[in-house]
Amino acid sequence: MLIDQYCVFCDLRVPGGPICSACLADLPRLENPCLCCAIELPVTSKYQYCRACLSKAPQFKRTYAAFSYLFPINLLMPKIKQEQQHFHLQWLAQALFQHLRHQEHFLRPQALVPVPISKLKKIRRGYNQTEQLALQLGKLLDLKCDSQLVLKIRDTRPQAELNARTRKTNLKAAFSARENHYQHVAIIDDVMTTGSTANEIAKTLRASGIQQVDVWILARTPALKKS
Numbered sequence: 001m002l003i004d005q006y007c008v009f010c011d012l013r014v015p016g017g018p019i020c021s022a023c024l025a026d027l028p029r030l031e032n033p034c035l036c037c038a039i040e041l042p043v044t045s046k047y048q049y050c051r052a053c054l055s056k057a058p059q060f061k062r063t064y065a066a067f068s069y070l071f072p073i074n075l076l077m078p079k080i081k082q083e084q085q086h087f088h089l090q091w092l093a094q095a096l097f098q099h100l101r102h103q104e105h106f107l108r109p110q111a112l113v114p115v116p117i118s119k120l121k122k123i124r125r126g127y128n129q130t131e132q133l134a135l136q137l138g139k140l141l142d143l144k145c146d147s148q149l150v151l152k153i154r155d156t157r158p159q160a161e162l163n164a165r166t167r168k169t170n171l172k173a174a175f176s177a178r179e180n181h182y183q184h185v186a187i188i189d190d191v192m193t194t195g196s197t198a199n200e201i202a203k204t205l206r207a208s209g210i211q212q213v214d215v216w217i218l219a220r221t222p223a224l225k226k227s
């Protein structure tokens with residue numbers, strides 16, 4: 001039996017919920033993302049990659065992002081992390097799945113690798129939201145979610161508290177990958193801000209012998225506008 005639910009954004013009644021089709025269509029999408037890091041490029045740009053990726057290619061090859069990290073997506077993410085509203089991950093995973101289905105030259109990875117959190121953090125929070133997201137995507141795409149492939153072996157300061165430079169050093173040797181036979185995997189994360197976390201994990205995965213590492217995220221923060 002379908003229980004009537006109300007749209008999380010506009011309070012319209014939606015059978016099966018939790019978001020109505022009009023609100024879903026209105027969510028902020030990326031118009032012209034860099035193929036590698038998904039940062040939004042000017043719509044008029046003749047390049048497919050951003051300047052940063054062209055001058056120094058990240059350790060990952062492609063980033064797929066369902067949304068831009070703008071209103072109201074940016075209000076939703078903290079709720080998932082801090083207010084236990086993980087039911088959002090289900091429809092967000094579905095939206096990311098739809099986005100992936102419409103990508104040209106999309107290559108299926110062999111496994112999904114959620115960004116790990118330290119054991120202590122997982123005990124405190126009770127769950128790792130990226131692992132839940134990876135499990136949902138795994139179900140939709142019939143792909144293995146390998147949450148043991150990369151472990152966080154050292155506690156780090158929250159990336160959000162740091163600037164771009166200290167973000168990189170903060171993550172040094174924070175992850176380790178176990179031995180594996182994969183050639184292609186996708187890292188699963190909720191939001192990409194500078195890309196340092198994904199880059200550090202991709203580096204660890206590639207050092208373990210994996211040739212291609214992609215990144216799938218729910219949302220990408222827009223580039224800072226120069227004023």
Ligand SMILES: [Zn+2]
Nearest residue numbers: 007010020023
């Ligand atoms: Zn709505």
Ligand SMILES: [Zn+2]
Nearest residue numbers: 034037050053
């Ligand atoms: Zn880029």
